[in-house]
Amino acid sequence: MLRKTLFTINEEELATREGFGRGLLNAGEKDDKVVALCADLTESVKMDAFRAKFPFRFFEVGITEQAMSGLASGMAAMGYVPFMASYAMFSPGRNWEQIRTTIAYNNVPVKIVGAHAGVSVGPDGATHQAIEDIAIMRMIPNMEVYVPCDAVEARVITEHIATTKKPAYLRLTREKSPVMLTDAYTWNGGKAYIMQIPEHKSVTEFAHRVGVIACGPIIYEALKAANSLAKDGIGVTVVNMPQVKPLDTAFLLRFAKDMQGIVTVEEHQSSGGLGSAVAEYLAEHHPIKVARVGIEDRFGQSGKMQELYEEYGLTAKHIVEKIRSLVR
Amino acid sequence: MHSLTDVEVQALTLRAEDIRESIIKMLVEAGSGHTAGPLGMADVFTALYFRILNHTPRHPDWIQRDRVLLSNGHIAPVLYATMAHAGYFSISELKTLRRFGSRLQGHPHREALPGLENSSGPLGCGLSQAIGMALMDRLENHKPDRYFYCLMGDGEINEGQVWESFLLLNKYKLTKVISIIDRNTIQIDGFTEDVLPLESLKDKLEAFNFHVIEINGHDFRDIVRAVGTAKSSLDKPTVIIAHTIPGKGVTPFEGDYKWHGKAPNIEEGKVALKELRSLRGKIRYGED
Numbered sequence: 001m002l003r004k005t006l007f008t009i010n011e012e013e014l015a016t017r018e019g020f021g022r023g024l025l026n027a028g029e030k031d032d033k034v035v036a037l038c039a040d041l042t043e044s045v046k047m048d049a050f051r052a053k054f055p056f057r058f059f060e061v062g063i064t065e066q067a068m069s070g071l072a073s074g075m076a077a078m079g080y081v082p083f084m085a086s087y088a089m090f091s092p093g094r095n096w097e098q099i100r101t102t103i104a105y106n107n108v109p110v111k112i113v114g115a116h117a118g119v120s121v122g123p124d125g126a127t128h129q130a131i132e133d134i135a136i137m138r139m140i141p142n143m144e145v146y147v148p149c150d151a152v153e154a155r156v157i158t159e160h161i162a163t164t165k166k167p168a169y170l171r172l173t174r175e176k177s178p179v180m181l182t183d184a185y186t187w188n189g190g191k192a193y194i195m196q197i198p199e200h201k202s203v204t205e206f207a208h209r210v211g212v213i214a215c216g217p218i219i220y221e222a223l224k225a226a227n228s229l230a231k232d233g234i235g236v237t238v239v240n241m242p243q244v245k246p247l248d249t250a251f252l253l254r255f256a257k258d259m260q261g262i263v264t265v266e267e268h269q270s271s272g273g274l275g276s277a278v279a280e281y282l283a284e285h286h287p288i289k290v291a292r293v294g295i296e297d298r299f300g301q302s303g304k305m306q307e308l309y310e311e312y313g314l315t316a317k318h319i320v321e322k323i324r325s326l327v328r
Numbered sequence: 329m330h331s332l333t334d335v336e337v338q339a340l341t342l343r344a345e346d347i348r349e350s351i352i353k354m355l356v357e358a359g360s361g362h363t364a365g366p367l368g369m370a371d372v373f374t375a376l377y378f379r380i381l382n383h384t385p386r387h388p389d390w391i392q393r394d395r396v397l398l399s400n401g402h403i404a405p406v407l408y409a410t411m412a413h414a415g416y417f418s419i420s421e422l423k424t425l426r427r428f429g430s431r432l433q434g435h436p437h438r439e440a441l442p443g444l445e446n447s448s449g450p451l452g453c454g455l456s457q458a459i460g461m462a463l464m465d466r467l468e469n470h471k472p473d474r475y476f477y478c479l480m481g482d483g484e485i486n487e488g489q490v491w492e493s494f495l496l497l498n499k500y501k502l503t504k505v506i507s508i509i510d511r512n513t514i515q516i517d518g519f520t521e522d523v524l525p526l527e528s529l530k531d532k533l534e535a536f537n538f539h540v541i542e543i544n545g546h547d548f549r550d551i552v553r554a555v556g557t558a559k560s561s562l563d564k565p566t567v568i569i570a571h572t573i574p575g576k577g578v579t580p581f582e583g584d585y586k587w588h589g590k591a592p593n594i595e596e597g598k599v600a601l602k603e604l605r606s607l608r609g610k611i612r613y614g615e616d
Contacts, residue, residue: 035464035467056467057467059463061496062492062495062496062499064489064492064493064495064496066452066456066488066489066492067456067459067489067492067493067495067496068456069456070453070454070455070456070457070459070460070489070493071456071457071459071460071463071496072460073446073456073457073460074446074456074457074458074459074460074461074462074463074464075460075461075463075464076460077445077446077457077460077461078460078461078464078465079464080464082460097450098450098453098489101447101448101449101450101453102446102447102448102453102456102457105437105438105439105447106438106439106446106447107438107439
């Protein structure tokens with residue numbers, strides 16, 4: 001499933017928002033009920049290809065995130081599948097209640113696309129770095145939450161949610177990130193899947209077995225971390241959990257039973273997001289050690305992505321430390 | 329749409345009084361809820377459901393139906409009572425208002441009750457939904473012929489989302505959206521002009537390029553005529569400012585903002601029903 005060129009000099013990079021743009025275009029070609037709305041960020045959130053191809057099914061609403069939610073809700077009530085996009089900080093950041101009442105409570109199939117999520121947005125600073133969005137969206141009944149790890153997965157998830165009857169939140173990132181999955185990747189129904197098992201030996205041969213569960217492009221850091229630990233006798237299996245809600249609990253339980261501990265990794269506050277979802281489930285059903293990699297109750301700030309990953313403890317090095325803390 | 333005859337006006341007036349009685353009874357039974365707004369809008373709702381709308385209460389999901397979006401969901405009692413009297417469900421169900429397990433939630437829940445087009449309660453959301461619906465209607469070349477009625481309170485126009493929606497309504501010039509603002513001049517904390525002044529509301533709306541009609545919201549001829557005019561406006565969306573008396577029909581409730589957000593107790597309910605019933609006699613027998 002992983003590209004052979006991964007971790008080589010030929011590694012391909014593409015932002016998840018690019019994958020979304022392609023997926024939306026594909027979905028629009030497949031189904032003329034797919035429509036799109038954007039709050040003055042059309043090129044940035046990669047809706048421009050859809051706009052060019054389907055000008056009558058694209059609605060530029062200006063900087064009206066709250067009203068945009070209502071428009072999308074009304075469109076869905078008429079039998080359409082609206083994708084509404086802005087930066088995650090503004091939608092679902094600013095229009096959370098409108099999403100809750102007019103989309104989720106109405107239970108209509110609006111797809112909320114939050115772009116530029118995470119601190120990786122970089123220089124724009126804390127006001128534009130959505131690091132609470134997974135938390136606020138996964139708390140809403142009826143809402144599904146998706147966090148693609150790369151452009152391929154973003155395209156596949158976009159095509160998938162265009163066919164479902166549920167409200168959904170799709171989290172995207174701005175920066176280019178490694179394309180990890182091959183084009184053969186298809187939607188598996190929201191199941192978590194193992195992305196990488198320890199090299200050279202079978203898992204049981206390791207003195208320590210740790211599972212890393214991640215979502216979003218940051219999983220690349222987790223893969224790097226896992227690679228570096230095999231030589232120390234720590235077998236790290238990396239799992240991608242692209243659907244944070246509903247959580248694939250069947251997999252989680254099975255997986256956790258084979259591990260001594262679980263480390264979650266996400267570019268989000270460490271509370272409220274994937275790490276919380278995993279810890280909540282395991283605390284009730286299979287209490288084992290869980291450590292979360294995420295932002296520790298702080299705002300972001302301006303800087304380059306790598307500087308910010310370093311500052312907020314999101315690099316492979318930090319993930320290694322967390323893994324070691326579990327087997328110490 | 330021809331002008332209403334005296335007989336038609338009398339029939340609508342009687343219907344509205346039935347609906348007001350139901351509103352009082354259901355609020356007394358529930359023990360909580362809003363009184364002034366529902367009574368004030370009873371005539372507009374009666375005109376809509378018994379004269380204006382193209383709808384089939386027995387088949388609430390009929391595709392050709394006109395859509396009614398209640399934006400200020402707290403006046404749900406008038407919506408429920410009117411729907412029941414129009415035949416969407418039995419009048420006896422009205423007494424379940426706000427009860428556990430009821431389809432008549434304290435604020436409307438679209439999924440709970442067939443015939444509701446939207447959930448509402450948090451203010452300012454209705455118009456944007458009407459716009460979304462009308463945009464899809466335009467995508468389908470307005471076939472079948474449908475209208476999208478958005479009913480708003482005046483207090484809720486405080487909300488920023490409403491002004492976003494006004495901008496969008498002007499951008500898309502959706503003449504199939506007919507907005508009706510209940511201009512009863514009260515909100516929870518007092519008179520609208522004290523809490524957050526709206527005037528001149530008409531000038532503001534006209535500045536958005538809307539076709540604005542001011543009516544007496546208790547005059548059936550006015551209501552029906554205004555909607556007819558709205559339908560003939562092919563360039564500008566229409567906003568109807570319906571001047572109403574909050575608590576209309578029950579003298580002690582009329583014009584008093586304290587009745588915005590509370591329900592009558594049993595005694596107050598008796599007084600209200602007595603006055604409404606005596607009014608019925610006057611309507612029927614032409615006394616004054």
